[in-house]
Amino acid sequence: MHALLTDILRQVRPLIGQGQVAQYIPALARVVPDQLGIAVYGVDGQVYSAGDAHTPFSIQSISKVFSLVQAIGHSGEAIWERLGHEPSGQAFNSMVQLEVEKGRPRNPFINAGALVICDINQSRFAAPALSMRDFVRRLAGNAELAADRVVADSEYQFRARNAAMAYLMQAFGNFNNDVDAVLRSYFHHCALAMSCVDVARAFGFLAHRGANPHTGEVVLSARQTQQVNAVMATSGLYDEAGNFAYRVGLPGKSGVGGGILAVVPGRFTVCVWSPELNAAGNSLAGMKALELLSEQIGGSVFSALG
Ligand code: GLN
Numbered sequence: 061m062h063a064l065l066t067d068i069l070r071q072v073r074p075l076i077g078q079g080q081v082a083q084y085i086p087a088l089a090r091v092v093p094d095q096l097g098i099a100v101y102g103v104d105g106q107v108y109s110a111g112d113a114h115t116p117f118s119i120q121s122i123s124k125v126f127s128l129v130q131a132i133g134h135s136g137e138a139i140w141e142r143l144g145h146e147p148s149g150q151a152f153n154s155m156v157q158l159e160v161e162k163g164r165p166r167n168p169f170i171n172a173g174a175l176v177i178c179d180i181n182q183s184r185f186a187a188p189a190l191s192m193r194d195f196v197r198r199l200a201g202n203a204e205l206a207a208d209r210v211v212a213d214s215e216y217q218f219r220a221r222n223a224a225m226a227y228l229m230q231a232f233g234n235f236n237n238d239v240d241a242v243l244r245s246y247f248h249h250c251a252l253a254m255s256c257v258d259v260a261r262a263f264g265f266l267a268h269r270g271a272n273p274h275t276g277e278v279v280l281s282a283r284q285t286q287q288v289n290a291v292m293a294t295s296g297l298y299d300e301a302g303n304f305a306y307r308v309g310l311p312g313k314s315g316v317g318g319g320i321l322a323v324v325p326g327r328f329t330v331c332v333w334s335p336e337l338n339a340a341g342n343s344l345a346g347m348k349a350l351e352l353l354s355e356q357i358g359g360s361v362f363s364a365l366g
Contacts, residue, residue: 065098065110068352072096072334072345079336079344082316085214088118091317091335098349099256102328103268109257116253117333118211120315121152123249124174125263125292126196131168131180132284139180142234143173145291152298152341153221155228163232167295169313172225175235178246179226182237189248196252200262201274205254212244212251219243250315259321259331266292266311266323289323293361300340307351309360320346324359 073096082088097112131139148166150157158165158172165173178188185191189207197205222243229235235242254262264273266289270280280288292311297304297320304312312322318335320343330353334345354360 061100061108062110064353064356065100065108068349068356069096069098069111071352072348075345075348076334076336079338081318081335082120082337082341084316085211085218087208087211087214088317091117093336096334096345097256098330098332098353099260100328100330101257101260101264101267101273103264103273103326105273107257107261112333113256115333116255116258117319117335118208118250118315118317119252119254119259119319120250120317121169121174122259122313122315122317122319122321123192123252124169124177125288125313125321126192126199127174127177127181127249128168128288128291129280130192130195131177132280132288134184135180136284139168139177142180143168143176145287145295147295147301149299153225155221155225158225158228163229163234165229167291169291169295170298171222172229175222175226175242175246176229178242178249179235179237182242182245188245192245192249193252196254196262198275198277199265199272199279200254200258202258202261205252205258207248207251208253209251211253212247215247215250216244219247222246256319256331256333259319260329263321263323263329263331267325267327267329289325292323297342298340300338300342304342304347305362307347308354309362310350310354311361312350314342314346316341318343318346320350322350322354324354324357325361327357327359
């Protein structure tokens with residue numbers, strides 16, 4: 061596996077230079093663009109990695125999966141009274157649908173949906189940022205994990221679009237807590253700094269019927285795990301979810317920090333990181349790396365159909 065991962069990084073490295081690192085906040089715009097790493101975490105607890113797999117990066121929208129898992133953990137199916145699980149076909153920060161659909165976001169992986177999930181969690185936890193940090197530390201087995209304050213503050217400074225979405229949902233009666241407080245929690249989660257190894261480990265339960273392969277902790281039921289994977293497979297890469305299903309064929313979740321998490325059910329989780337993004341806000345080299353990996357190992361969940 062290590063040789064395969066090294067070879068995949070060699071093949072995708074020439075793509076670096078063809079994308080652009082996220083520009084919407086200075087803290088991300090200055091990330092060194094030619095970093096590239098990949099880590100695989102098997103359901104047997106083995107870790108394989110190559111490249112910059114131990115370098116922390118801003119997980120950004122990958123955090124939306126943690127938030128969703130927390131919300132499902134305490135509120136179960138009730139969360140779907142507040143939002144849907146349909147692909148949006150729109151950019152992650154688009155507001156167009158939200159007004160037409162009366163403040164009910166399409167899914168938990170576009171920003172509006174993640175904000176509703178954070179609102180649900182805000183009602184549940186006295187200190188949502190700390191609860192999340194501790195949850196992620198436990199899942200990843202890394203007590204050092206923390207949010208990057210500079211990134212979180214920068215996100216808050218440039219919050220206008222996310223704030224607009226939250227206020228629009230409030231106007232439609234779909235937001236219960238103070239908007240500013242929920243935005244602070246959301247940005248804290250986005251600003252968590254984790255390496256490819258941390259991310260692959262933290263989400264190991266998604267490949268293992270809901271149980272953390274390392275500790276045995278049951279994070280979600282097997283049925284809930286299937287459902288989270290289903291939402292990732294249909295909406296995890298925003299308006300590129302179809303392309304990701306076509307090329308990679310795995311449940312996945314991307315972030316504008318350049319990370320992508322993918323799940324090979326029953327086998328392993330994988331996290332790839334390359335900060336340069338394509339036009340949809342997904343890691344350019346990361347997508348290609350996962351395409352090559354999935355092809356090499358016959359991992360596509362659609363392979364049974366072909
Ligand atoms: N912090 C980013 C935002 O709210 C997260 C977006 C992303 O990673 N797609 O815009």
